[in-house]
Amino acid sequence: MxxxxxxxxxxxxxxPTRRDIVRRLAVGDAGVGELAAPYDVSLQAVSKHVRVLEEAGLVSRSRDAQRRPCHLEPEVLDLMTKWIERYRQQAEERFSRLDGVLAELDQPEPLGEEGAAS
Amino acid sequence: MxxxxxxxxxxxxxxPTRRDIVRRLAVGDAGVGELAAPYDVSLQAVSKHVRVLEEAGLVSRSRDAQRRPCHLEPEVLDLMTKWIERYRQQAEERFSRLDGVLAELDQPEPLGEEGAAS
DNA sequence: CTAGTGTTCAACCATGTGGTTGACCAAGGC
DNA sequence: GCCTTGGTCAACCACATGGTTGAACACTAG
Known part of the structure; x- marks a missing residue:
């Protein structure tokens, strides 16, 4: 599933904090401490945020001495985009058709539909 | 902000329920009752879901007798896509550069960098 | 006016989430 | 070995969220 x-x-x-973390990880990998610095919440809170991102598959982590660098995983972002775009396009396509219908109501003879509504 | x-x-x-509602609204507008039918939760629960979508700007509503048809608003989906794509592209671009560096490490003379490491 | 249909409001409950603090684990530096 | 550095685990708290039920509202049809 x-x-x-x-x-x-x-x-x-x-x-918002997690989105900001993603934004910063897009620039480059970082450890939890570095990530936590700009925010005025505890290190543990940021650690939790990172864990959420990790469990969502958005970041992966490795070891570098004591540090646990966070690495942004862009594939999952692609998954989201695909989901969103699918329905956005579908909806907009539908609106286009609706616009067509409305235009047709405005001027009942849009083209040369030979059936003719004389 | x-x-x-x-x-x-x-x-x-x-x-998931709200995503499914969005999916169905992409096909066409619908009232709360119609939306609620497929799910085995109460009508009120679905009404709440719709309200959440409405407050997020994802759906708008009108009146048609007693019914309150829900209408998918695709612009906000576009807002999301823009946010996501921005960082996905940034991250992937960074990885490409990294790949370049790694390739350079593999074969120290990639092109014709005239400084020459003869 | 009354009855019926579609939807919302209100109160409540269980669970999840973001935050805290304090203790703990892991890896190097000395 | 010991202490510092970087990070996690655990318990807890306040509040949001998804769900319920029952009453109320809005609007239409007789």
Whole structure:
């Protein structure tokens, strides 16, 4: 069930702090301490945020001495984009058709539909 | 602060039921009753879900007799896509550069860098 | 006016989430 | 071995969220 995965990714990005972490990780990998520095919350809180991002598949982690560098995993972002774009395009396509219908109502003879509504 | 808006949209789509509602609204508008039918939760629960989507700016509503048809608003989806793509591309670009560096380490003379390491 | 249909409001409950603090584990530096 | 550095685990708290039920509202049809 990739449904659960999608839910976790959306939920992970629903938090402004976590979105900011993602934004910074897009620039380059970082340890929890570095990530925590700009925010005025405890290190543990940031550690939790990172764990949420990790469980959503958005970041992976490795070891470097005592540090646990966080690494942004862009594939999951692609998964989201695909989901969103699918329905956005579908909806906009529908609106285009609706616009067509409205235009047709404005001027009842749009083209040369030979059936003719004389 | 569009930050708050973005948080609400992501949070709204973090729920599978709400994502399914969005999926169905992409096909066409629907009232709360119709939306609720397939799910085995109460009508009130679905009404709440719709409200969340509405407050996130994902759906708008009108009146049609007693019914309150829900209408998918694709612009906000576009907002999300822009946010996601921005960092996905940034991250992938960074990885490409990293790949370049690694390739350079493999074969120290990639092109014709005229400084020459003869 | 009355009855019926579609939807929302209100109160409540269980669970999840973001935050805290304090203790603990892991890896190097000395 | 010992202490510092970087990070996690655990218990707890306040509050948000998804769910329920029952009453109320809005609007239409007789």
């Amino acid at each position: 990739s449904d659960d995965r999608l839910s976790r990714v959306f939920a992970a990005l629903a938090d | 569009s930050d708050d808006r973005l948080s609400r949209v992501f949070a709204a789509l973090a729920d």
